[in-house]
Amino acid sequence: MNKTIILNSRPIGKPQLSDFKLVEEEMPKITEGEILLKAKFVSVDPYLRGRMSDAKSYVPPFELQKLMGSGLVAEVTESQNEKFKVGDFVSGALNWKEFQVSTGENLLKIDDSVAPLSNYLGVLGMTGLTAYFGLTEIGKPQKGETIVVSGAAGAVGSIVGQIGKIMGCRVVGIAGSDEKVDLLKSKIGFDEAINYNTTEDMTNAIAEACPNGVDVYFDNVGGEISDAVHANINRLGRVINCGAISAYNDTSVLTGPRVEYFLIKKSALMQGFIVSNYAEKFPEGIKHLSKWLSEGKLTSTETIVEGFENIPQAFIDLFDGKNNGKMIVKI
Structure with a gap:
């Protein structure tokens, strides 16, 4: 059977x-x-x-x-x-x-x-392509900039952080346990990581981890964590909306801080996407991901x-x- x-x-x-x-x-x-x-x-x-x-x-x-x-x-x-x-x-x-x-x-x-x-x-499939195109097409990180990734120990987030390092950026991850924080820093190569479950003031913690502010935010989570990152976004910052797992199981629409203020004040960009938006460019993405994987620059x-x-x-x-x-x- x-x-x-x-x-x-x-x-x-x-x-x-x-x-x-x-x-x-x-x-x-x-x-x-x-x-x-x-x-x-x-x-x-x-x-x-x-x-x-x-x-x-x-x-x-x-x-x-x-x-x-x-x-x-x-x-x-x-x-x-x-x-x-x-x-x-x-x-x-x-x-x-x-x-x-x-x-x-x-x-x-x-x-x-x-x-x-x-x-x-994973890294050579939709997960890797989601990380690659979200970061490069919307985030457009420049060498020396600071990238923050929520859900950083997850499938997409862990690859985003590694691509950010390949592109010469400072990368800060947000995760939900000390074990994951250690994994991000010791194995995956993040510069800094924050355990949101043991951090009372996320806005201040992000400010301390990102002394030059946040240039690119790759958001897999949404909710209060994202509110804290938004408060630290730099002028002309880019916010990439990839996922909102914090709200997927909610049975009602939640309200929170409104984003218009920080977008206007910082002339920031916020854009959502799905990976199929870039289907015609998949061969390009797979080429880069495969090369980095073979060179040992990406860890699966x-x-x-x-x-x-x-x-x-x-x-x-x-x-x-x-x-x-x-x-x-x-x-």
Whole structure:
């Protein structure tokens, strides 16, 4: 039998295991022009929370009692498609199924001799491209500037910080534990890091960590943490809105300090984005990321959870900050 995971119910607040359902079905069979894929690695990402709600967004919501999906790395185990052979590895947006049939459309062949397969869901996948284009296209950091990253020990944030260092910037990360602060400074290469859970005055802590102010803020979190960074933004600063995980499980719209004042006062830019905005430039981004990875300038930080049935729990653990870097499920 083939294991699959469907959306059992729409979450209210933080997702629960009961919102997912493991369903077994007969093993699929391929026909002419098709390939059979076996899941190897599954990406779980905060943006999937939005797709679990029945609300308009930049991607359609998951349907109740239907399959869920995300970025996967899979192996071709059978092929009746001349473009793919048994043993090929591919990555792409696929369903949460152990085995599934594909025509090969929108799948990218990947090479495990270039980098570990899991990297194609992280530093060499959408995660790395999100960090690269958000920082370079919107942040436009200049050598000597100061970059602050919230959610800095997460999948995107950890790569943003490293790219910032490659570009000659001072990089300060914000994370939720002393362990993550130490990881950012000792392994990932941040100049300074702040534990927001043990810091009473974030505005002052950011000012101390950024004596020359904040030129670029890469925001993965939103909320009060971002309010504190905004208070330290420099004239002509750039704020990159990539994520707002602090609000993803809220059941009502929260209010807080308004941004217009600091934007006007500091002539600052604030822009949101999704990585697909830069789809035509993906080859350029992958080229840079691959080069930096091969040169040892980029470190891939991953949290690997094993077992298909553990995909829902790994996803839920994102909202408790249980991941260092990219959260990936190994099948």
